[in-house]
Amino acid sequence: MPAADSPLDGVRVVDASTLFAGPLAATILGDYGADVIKIEHPAKGDPARGHGPAKDGVPLWWTMLGRNKRTMTLNLSTQKGAEILKNLLNRADVLIENFRPGTLERWGLAPEQLNPRLIVARVTTYGQSGPYAHRPGFGTLAEAMSGFAAITGEPDGPPTLPPFGLADGIAALTCAQAVMTALYHRDVHGREGQVVDLAIVEPMLTVLGMQAMVYDQLGVIQRRTGNRSVNNAPRNTYRTADDHWVAVSTSAQAIAERVMRLVGRPDLIDEPWFTTGVGRAAHADVLDAALSEWIGARDLDTVTDAFEKAQAAIAPIYDIAGVFADPQFQARDSITTAHDPTLGPVRMPGPLYRMSRTPGRIRWTGRPHGADTDDVLAGLGYDEDERAALRAEGAI
Numbered sequence: 252m253p254a255a256d257s258p259l260d261g262v263r264v265v266d267a268s269t270l271f272a273g274p275l276a277a278t279i280l281g282d283y284g285a286d287v288i289k290i291e292h293p294a295k296g297d298p299a300r301g302h303g304p305a306k307d308g309v310p311l312w313w314t315m316l317g318r319n320k321r322t323m324t325l326n327l328s329t330q331k332g333a334e335i336l337k338n339l340l341n342r343a344d345v346l347i348e349n350f351r352p353g354t355l356e357r358w359g360l361a362p363e364q365l366n367p368r369l370i371v372a373r374v375t376t377y378g379q380s381g382p383y384a385h386r387p388g389f390g391t392l393a394e395a396m397s398g399f400a401a402i403t404g405e406p407d408g409p410p411t412l413p414p415f416g417l418a419d420g421i422a423a424l425t426c427a428q429a430v431m432t433a434l435y436h437r438d439v440h441g442r443e444g445q446v447v448d449l450a451i452v453e454p455m456l457t458v459l460g461m462q463a464m465v466y467d468q469l470g471v472i473q474r475r476t477g478n479r480s481v482n483n484a485p486r487n488t489y490r491t492a493d494d495h496w497v498a499v500s501t502s503a504q505a506i507a508e509r510v511m512r513l514v515g516r517p518d519l520i521d522e523p524w525f526t527t528g529v530g531r532a533a534h535a536d537v538l539d540a541a542l543s544e545w546i547g548a549r550d551l552d553t554v555t556d557a558f559e560k561a562q563a564a565i566a567p568i569y570d571i572a573g574v575f576a577d578p579q580f581q582a583r584d585s586i587t588t589a590h591d592p593t594l595g596p597v598r599m600p601g602p603l604y605r606m607s608r609t610p611g612r613i614r615w616t617g618r619p620h621g622a623d624t625d626d627v628l629a630g631l632g633y634d635e636d637e638r639a640a641l642r643a644e645g646a647i
Contacts, residue, residue: 257284258609262434265290265339266320267327268349270298271416272390272451273374274316275423277347280430281319282602282611285345288627289317290336293324293647296620307593310617314591315599317617323624324647331646333358338631341366344444345430349374352384362446369444370433372426378450390418390451397455398462398473405477421458422451424603483528484535485510485542488568495551496568499542499558506564507531511538513561514545589613621647 259280266277267290274289274297281287291297303312326332337360340346346369348355355361362371373379376388394400394412404411429447436442456463465471473481480486483502490496501507507528508520519538524530531538546554551567558565567573574580575598587601594616602611624647628638641647 256609258606259283259285262286262345263288263343264345264347264430265336265343266347267336268347268374270302270349270389271316271419272422272426272449273347273349273372274299275420276372276374276426276430277320278316278318279423279427279603280345282613283606283609284611287320288339288343288623289320289322290325290327291322291620293326293621293645300620309591309593313617314594314597315617318589318599318613318615320618321623321627322618322621323627324621326646327358327360329644329646331641331644333360335628335631335633335641335646336360337365339627340369342631343369344434345370345372347372347374347426347430351375351387352379367443368437370430370437370447371444372430372433372447372449374422374426374449374451376451378453379448388451390416390422393418393422393450393452393455397452398459399455402459402462402473402475404475406475408475410475418451418455421454422449425449425454479532479535479539481529481532483507484531485538486532487535487539487542489539489543489546491546491551491554492548493550497546497551497554498566498568500564501531502528504528506562509561509563510558511541513557513563514541516541587613589616591616 262280262285264277264280264285264287266274266287268274268277277285277287277289289297297313297317299316300310300313303310305311325336327336343366346365348371352373352375362369365371375384376390376392377383377386391412394417395410397418399417400410400412403413426447426449429449433445433447437444462473465473478487478498483500485507486500486502488496488498499510501510504526507525511517511519511525519525519541522534524534549557555565555567569577575586580586584601586598588596588598591597597616599613601613604611625638628641628647633641638647
């Protein structure tokens with residue numbers, strides 16, 4: 252159970268979602284002390300248990316995604332399974348689910364039939380309304396439909412999808428924030444619970460920035476520009492003499508000027524077009540040529556030291572081994588160590604943010620399938636004989 256000084260101590264979250272936005276939102280809440288109860292089908296388990304590599308039979312993705320959650324099994328398509336969930340939700344604050352719209356209603360678990368203080372976060376690709384609401388979907392489709400893939404990749408190449416769950420991750424952050432907003436409304440203003448209708452595609456529209464307004468007001472459709480930006484330059488990746496890659500960003504005018512002085516092209520600062528980010532972006536070829544030549548003649552350490560002394564923005568492009576070795580991440584314990592009963596010490600990203608009085612923490616890693624079913628049901632008043640009968644019926 253959460254420590255008494257955890258910021259979400261006393262908040263119970265029922266996670267009945269899978270792959271990956273809903274479960275990650277529940278993980279975030281669990282990191283800050285919420286009592287998260289993970290609901291899984293008795294036979295199938297969460298798909299994350301079979302997603303990605305495993306070590307010694309332990310699924311690594313689940314080890315992280317299932318952290319700080321108690322696990323119980325319920326067959327919600329059975330009457331008794333649905334009744335148990337309803338009983339559980341009578342003592343809960345939040346339900347996170349990502350079934351297709353209408354599924355909860357079919358099981359007799361429509362939000363209006365549940366605890367009126369309950370926050371019901373419904374996470375789907377397209378949302379609970381609209382002509383696509385009942386379509387199956389995943390974050391990949393949100394990355395495609397939002398406009399993200401269309402602007403990602405090289406100008407002469409195909410649209411590019413991210414090699415990880417970008418849309419799901421952004422939706423998870425949004426979902427956790429939405430849940431906290433709804434809890435504040437309920438608890439601070441003395442109101443009832445409410446339904447959060449989160450379409451995974453919609454936070455993607457927001458993080459794409461001013462694309463919608465530019466199209467609305469100017470009729471301009473953003474195109475693929477590779478690693479360049481349409482809003483400022485130089486902004487690209489460059490190779491060092493010792494075959495490392497670095498990224499440079501000059502979103503601020505002062506930074507752009509420092510970079511050009513550093514690479515020996517202060518003359519470009521006096522060009523009329525250099526005074527705006529858009530003007531510099533229109534002349535990215537000449538700016539990139541100057542940086543490529545200067546960076547390409549020096550090794551990584553020389554380049555990064557020179558940029559740091561010039562107070563210009565640069566970063567090495569890491570793979571995960573580089574992340575593990577970097578002193579900044581080490582100093583902040585960004586990749587922290589948790590203990591798994593089977594694997595022993597395991598490294599994974601820590602809680603998202605640091606709080607001075609009530610920091611988040613990893614209390615345990617992902618637990619075995621159904622490990623806490625009996626404890627949760629006992630807490631609801633089901634005795635040993637009743638639990639045995641429920642198992643025999645396939646409800647748990």
